[in-house]
Amino acid sequence: MRASAGSAAVLAVHAARAGELDDLEDWVGRDPAARAARAAEVEQEAAADGDAVSRMRARLIQADAAERSGELRAAAEAMWLINEWAYEHRNRYLIARSHLLLGRTYRNLGDVAALLEHAVAAVEALEDSVPARRRLPYVVKYADALTETGSIDAARERYRQAEELARHSTDIRDQIMVLNNHAYAEYLAGEPDRAWAVIQRMCTTAVAHGHRLDPNDLDTVASVQIALGQHAEAEQTILAAIGGYPDGPQEADSLPEFLLTLAITRRLQGDLVAAQDTLDECRDQCEAHGHGEILVRVMQEQAELHGATGDFERAFAEHKRFHAAEREVLSTAREAQARNRQALFEVNEARQEAERFREQARRDPLTGLRNRRYVDEQLPGLIERASRTGAPLWAALLDLDHFKQVNDRCTHEAGDRVLIEVARLLIEMEPAAGFAARFGGEEFLLVITGMDGSQATEYLERVRAAVAEYPWGPVTGELPVTVSIGADAITPGVAQAELLARADAQLYAAKRAGRNRVCVDAGALGRIQGTEPVRS
Numbered sequence: 001m002r003a004s005a006g007s008a009a010v011l012a013v014h015a016a017r018a019g020e021l022d023d024l025e026d027w028v029g030r031d032p033a034a035r036a037a038r039a040a041e042v043e044q045e046a047a048a049d050g051d052a053v054s055r056m057r058a059r060l061i062q063a064d065a066a067e068r069s070g071e072l073r074a075a076a077e078a079m080w081l082i083n084e085w086a087y088e089h090r091n092r093y094l095i096a097r098s099h100l101l102l103g104r105t106y107r108n109l110g111d112v113a114a115l116l117e118h119a120v121a122a123v124e125a126l127e128d129s130v131p132a133r134r135r136l137p138y139v140v141k142y143a144d145a146l147t148e149t150g151s152i153d154a155a156r157e158r159y160r161q162a163e164e165l166a167r168h169s170t171d172i173r174d175q176i177m178v179l180n181n182h183a184y185a186e187y188l189a190g191e192p193d194r195a196w197a198v199i200q201r202m203c204t205t206a207v208a209h210g211h212r213l214d215p216n217d218l219d220t221v222a223s224v225q226i227a228l229g230q231h232a233e234a235e236q237t238i239l240a241a242i243g244g245y246p247d248g249p250q251e252a253d254s255l256p257e258f259l260l261t262l263a264i265t266r267r268l269q270g271d272l273v274a275a276q277d278t279l280d281e282c283r284d285q286c287e288a289h290g291h292g293e294i295l296v297r298v299m300q301e302q303a304e305l306h307g308a309t310g311d312f313e314r315a316f317a318e319h320k321r322f323h324a325a326e327r328e329v330l331s332t333a334r335e336a337q338a339r340n341r342q343a344l345f346e347v348n349e350a351r352q353e354a355e356r357f358r359e360q361a362r363r364d365p366l367t368g369l370r371n372r373r374y375v376d377e378q379l380p381g382l383i384e385r386a387s388r389t390g391a392p393l394w395a396a397l398l399d400l401d402h403f404k405q406v407n408d409r410c411t412h413e414a415g416d417r418v419l420i421e422v423a424r425l426l427i428e429m430e431p432a433a434g435f436a437a438r439f440g441g442e443e444f445l446l447v448i449t450g451m452d453g454s455q456a457t458e459y460l461e462r463v464r465a466a467v468a469e470y471p472w473g474p475v476t477g478e479l480p481v482t483v484s485i486g487a488d489a490i491t492p493g494v495a496q497a498e499l500l501a502r503a504d505a506q507l508y509a510a511k512r513a514g515r516n517r518v519c520v521d522a523g524a525l526g527r528i529q530g531t532e533p534v535r536s
Contacts, residue, residue: 010049013049014051014054017042017045017046017051017054018054018057020042021039021042021054021057021058021061022134024038024039024042024058024061025057025061025064025097028061028064028065028068029068032064032065032068032069033065033069035061035065036061036062036065036066039058039059039061039062039065040058040062042054042058043055043058043059043062046058052089053091053094056082056085056086056091056094057094057097059078059082060078060079060082060094060097060098060101062078063075063078063079063082063101064101066078067079067101067104067105075101075105076102076105079098079101079102079105080098080102082094082098083095083098083099083102086098089381092125092126092127093125093126093127093130095121095122095125096121096122096123096125096126096138097122099118099119099121099122099125100118100119100122100137100138100141102114102118103115103116103117103118103119103122103141103145104141106118107145107148112145112148112149113149115145115148115149116145116146116148116149119138119141119142119144119145120142122138122141122142123138123139123142126138131168132165132166132168132169133165133168133169133171133174135165136162136165136166136169136174136178139158139161139162139165140158140159140162140177140178140181142158143155143156143158143159143162143181143182143185144181144185146158147185147188147189152185152186152189152191155185156182159178159181159182159185162178162182163175163178163179163182166178172205172206172209172211173211175205176202176205176206176211176213176217179198179199179201179202179205180202180216180217180220182198183195183196183198183199183202183220183221183224184220184223186198187220187223187224187227192224192227192228193228195224195227196224196225196228199220199221199224202217203221212244214244215241215242215244215245215254215258216241216254218237218238218240218241218244219238219241219254219257219258219261221237222234222237222238222241222261222265223261225237226261226264226265226268231265231268231269232265232269234261234265235262235265235266235269238258238261238262238265239262241258242255242258242259242262245258255285256282256285256286256289256291256294257294259278259279259281259282259285260279260282260294260297260298260301262278263275263276263278263279263282263301263305264301266278267301267304267305267308270308272305272308272309275305275308276305279298279301279302279305282294282298283295283298286298295325296322296325299318299321299322299325300319300322302318302322303315303316303318303319303321303322306318361373362374362377364423364437364438366416366419366420366438367419367420367422367423367438368423368427369423369426369427369436369437369438369444370435370436370437370438371437371438372437372438372439372440374435374437375437375439375445375447376496378435379395379447379496380495380496382447382449383490383494383495383496383499386449386490387490387492387493387494391449391450392449392450392451392452392456392489392490392528393447393448393449393489393490394446394447394448394449394451394456394487394488394489394490394524395445395446395447395448395487395488395489395490395499395500395502395503396445396446396447396448396456396460396485396486396487396503397439397443397444397445397485397486397487397500397503397504397506397507398426398443398444398445398446398463398483398484398485398507399442399443399444399483399484399507399511400418400419400422400442400443400481400482400483401481401482401483401484401511401515401516402515403415403418403441403442405479406418406476406479406481409479410475410476410477410479414475414476417475418472418475418476418481419438419442421470421472421475422444422467422481422483423436423438423444425463425466425467425470426444426446426463429459429462429463429466430446431446431448431449431450431451431459432450433448433449433450434446434447434448434449435447445500446460446463446487448487452528453489453520453524453525453526453527453528454525456487456489456520456528457487457518457520457525460485460487460518460520461518463483463485464482464483464485464516464517464518467481467482467483468480468481468482468483468516482515482516483516484507484510484511484515484516484517484518484519485507485510485517485518485519486503486504486505486506486507486508486509486510486518486519486520487503487506487518487519487520487521487524488502488503488505488506488520488521488524489521489524489527489528491527502521506519506520506521507519
């Protein structure tokens, strides 16, 4: 009873932690520094009680926050490492989320093609069991990526799917988010009438649920109203956005963007004095907070405003300033993009080198087989999955008979050649759903999944015969080379150490019985008979 209660307590802790990580992922953009700090604490808590998935989720939240803060190189490196861990451990949620964030990182570097590639990978990785609300951001970002790559028709279908998912959410902000992004996509595609139709649905949805559009939603509405020539309506809309700014998402560039939109609406209505006052306020905001890209657009609007007042000389001078500043911003952006791309190239290069090193560290240098380190990393997970699904899994230990005689009566070089040839035979006969490893010295391990007792025994007999019948004469002369094999299958709750110990006991039974034979635990044969092969 104590064990059961303890297990329930651990599950409760993990579930609560997963819920908190869901919230951190959803709202990291609201306060990246604070969310990252809490994620770091969660990472330590998860590490303390062996919750590896939560530990990696917490790391990814920190990488997300770092990317939002401009730390692209560190963020990208962390994202790739988590992406690799997720693939290695077959954690589809982390595969999907790491691709989602990698797409955004590459998008911020101007690589829209990579954005789409990662968006597709993210959506494909999601399991069908992922709740609609957790799936929603992936479909929306996929639609956004299609929009940015010029595939507005395909994007519309994804926005439609996202709307369906959002209807399953209890948070009305999810529906509003989808409709806002869709409206902005239509606006970017040069379809203001379509955009307005989506905005009307967004407003109707908001009213029906008593929801107040946030300032960023209102900015989209105002942009579309301007495109449709509804200048007075756009002014009222953007004034509402400015009024709601203190209570809305505190994004650094939102207020100057709103002020610039307001100045445009006032100029288009002929209220040139008010337009100039608003533009001056916008300029002050940009200069105070370093919004260089918006400041360039302020210069462009200033030229338009001078032209509207009939001061064409000043309009021409301001237009020249605008073009010079635009070229400077573009040049600076290209330099930054080049630096960031170089940083990502170095990250990718280091990642590939680390992967090569990692692969080498998990292979036996003499035979090329997997080594004990690989076994210790992979076998526990295979045992856990097989135990959960009920699939058979066997561990078979192989030991070369009288191998010391090969080294003593031949040479150590001959002994190495024997090990290499046995490894080659094991690789050629390696089961489709399993692996072979050199366990140390003249001992090897075969991990077999998806075979019942008779299939596993027949397979091991073929392995034994392949070694015994190999033409060893050129290597060992008249000295035969044979192998003894002992195998056992998992039972409920078995750990790696116990499974290998039981296989080792069968190996010694084979040795005692005269060597060059296979011994399989009789109990395992009785438990696992007639099982259909499990496809991996």
